[in-house]
Amino acid sequence: MTSPATEAPAVRTDTMRVAVMAGVRDISLQELPVPAPGPGQILVRVRATAICTWEQRSYSGAQHNKFPFVGGHEIAGEVAAIGPDTNTDLKVGERVAVGSAACGRCHWCMTGQDRACKQHYGFNQKYGDAWGPGGFGEYRIQVADGVYRLGDAAYDVGALSEPLSCAIHASRMLDLRVGQDVVVLGAGVMGLMNVVAARQHGARVIVSEVDPNRLAMAKRLGATELIDATKVDPVERVRELTEGRGAEAVIAAIGHEKANEQGLAMLSDRGRFVLFAAAHPEPTFSILPNETHNRETGVFGVISGEKQDFYAATRLIRYGLVDLSPLIDIRYPLAEIATALDHAVKPGTYRVIVEL
Numbered sequence: 245m246t247s248p249a250t251e252a253p254a255v256r257t258d259t260m261r262v263a264v265m266a267g268v269r270d271i272s273l274q275e276l277p278v279p280a281p282g283p284g285q286i287l288v289r290v291r292a293t294a295i296c297t298w299e300q301r302s303y304s305g306a307q308h309n310k311f312p313f314v315g316g317h318e319i320a321g322e323v324a325a326i327g328p329d330t331n332t333d334l335k336v337g338e339r340v341a342v343g344s345a346a347c348g349r350c351h352w353c354m355t356g357q358d359r360a361c362k363q364h365y366g367f368n369q370k371y372g373d374a375w376g377p378g379g380f381g382e383y384r385i386q387v388a389d390g391v392y393r394l395g396d397a398a399y400d401v402g403a404l405s406e407p408l409s410c411a412i413h414a415s416r417m418l419d420l421r422v423g424q425d426v427v428v429l430g431a432g433v434m435g436l437m438n439v440v441a442a443r444q445h446g447a448r449v450i451v452s453e454v455d456p457n458r459l460a461m462a463k464r465l466g467a468t469e470l471i472d473a474t475k476v477d478p479v480e481r482v483r484e485l486t487e488g489r490g491a492e493a494v495i496a497a498i499g500h501e502k503a504n505e506q507g508l509a510m511l512s513d514r515g516r517f518v519l520f521a522a523a524h525p526e527p528t529f530s531i532l533p534n535e536t537h538n539r540e541t542g543v544f545g546v547i548s549g550e551k552q553d554f555y556a557a558t559r560l561i562r563y564g565l566v567d568l569s570p571l572i573d574i575r576y577p578l579a580e581i582a583t584a585l586d587h588a589v590k591p592g593t594y595r596v597i598v599e600l
């Protein structure tokens with residue numbers, strides 16, 4: 245649990261500390277002006293930011309990024325100020341998560357598919373000559389519709405609203421039904437978020453993973469069947485578990501050529517396969533058109549939650565309908581962000597939290 249807001253250092257309204265990544269394994273704190281929220285915007289005092297793979301890969305150099313960069317897109321904090329003419333029922337001091345926004349007017353918004361709205365990634369901000377989602381800074385601005393109430397939820401768990409919203413999006417895109425057979429490939433944080441989300445939909449969740457610790461964590465978070473992929477063939481095992489049909493949904497939460505091949509091979513008729521993870525370098529992936537046609541299977545990608553998914557994620561966290569605290573390994577203050585990132589890139593870690 246994070247410390248309550250009253251124990252946090254006094255809020256400075258003039259300048260803020262921001263951790264700027266100047267290059268690979270090169271991050272330092274800068275003192276920058278606190279931005280003022282404009283019309284329709286909310287200024288959030290960031291309290292906890294979870295380190296996701298984007299920040300890890302940018303820091304380690306595993307994924308190319310544009311520097312200087314201010315990472316941190318899994319953000320919880322409190323409302324510090326509300327801009328003029330802002331349509332919100334939030335009050336200064338309320339706990340919030342910073343999440344998906346949308347313009348409300350474009351084709352994608354008007355058809356309820358706001359992930360594709362240009363404002364969805366209105367997430368990125370300017371910090372001097374640096375850019376980024378900004379969770380590694382003490383304040384950030386967000387348009388009001390991208391700020392979500394967290395109630396009394398702890399900031400660290402609240403920061404996991406964003407990854408949970410991605411998994412809720414996958415479950416919703418899959419239209420999961422009660423009792424359906426769902427396979428999650430890979431039980432890293434995002435695989436585990438998918439376990440949590442699919443369980444909320446009443447699915448039977450089969451997890452395939454090579455690491456026994458991660459399998460144990462999957463069980464703890466609600467997985468109903470575990471497959472140790474080092475010991476048994478996951479495709480055969482899924483067929484056994486499903487009376488030979490295969491799974492109605494497979495979520496590949498690991499970006500790996502072999503996982504993709506296995507995932508396709510374990511799909512049932514009408515089954516749908518979700519590419520949930522990016523892979524660097526990008527592997528090839530091929531489907532058989534006739535087989536896809538004959539069996540009415542489908543493949544699609546999921547990257548990010550829409551507003552309704554983010555709202556649902558914050559409600560699950562706010563009302564204690566899910567417990568994501570096992571996914572938090574350790575917390576570091578902003579001053580130790582380099583140590584936090586070094587910790588986060590170690591294999592076997594779940595989420596590392598930066599407290600601000």
Ligand SMILES: [Zn+2]
Pocket residue numbers: 296297317318406407
């Ligand atoms: Zn993330």
Ligand SMILES: [Zn+2]
Pocket residue numbers: 346347348349350351352353354358361362363
């Ligand atoms: Zn829009």
